[in-house]
Amino acid sequence: MVTLTMDGRKIEAPEGATLLKAANSANIEIPQLCSNEELEHYGACRLCVVEITHKNRTRIVASCIYEVAEGLEVNTRSERVLNVRKLVIELLLARNPRHPSLLKIAEDLGVKKSRFEAEIKGCILCGQCIRTCREVVGVSAIGYEGRGINKRVATPFEESPPDCIACGSCHFVCPVDVIPMKEKDGVRNIWKTDFPLQKCESCGRYFAPVKQLEYFREQYNLPPEQFSKCTHCR
């Protein structure tokens, strides 16, 4: 364990923990939009910035990627920190001015509207969808495309993603709900592609994409009949 000071309080945290994690454990709230305990640290949104002082040197760091250290002094709400967060949320609001999560963070920071001209994209480029697909599901069906202001999440060559198993993880993990997924008449549509759903042989309910079940069967070497019934009927 290491001992550090956060907002004037002495706290302990395990070596290797991030400042964000240490803050959460100490019930100190830091806003964030791209950190996820199931994923590698990434540091994309920059909302989680804090000010650290170490050996008389003060600087701003992203708390979700910066690790705790013995004797570190951390200020999670200094004027400098709040100014950076305000700037970040204004930039995010220019991309997505309506999502409740962003509006709530803006309200907490006292930001009423963005100074920046709206360039509505919806996606805030937190990368959680891409990382979940790669790190948790293990298929890398989507990725970034373009550079700078044109950077966006897309399928390879804008076509139906050949590796997508329609699990919907990207849809569920998106903090601003911009990855549409619909289900109708035994078909799930995601990334502009239709994926048939498996019908339970007992109750007749459609319960999961056929491609996702095939993927699991292959991954875990399961018999073909493994997913012929839904979880309720199994």
Ligand code: FES
């Ligand atoms: S949560 Fe730290 S940069 Fe997004």
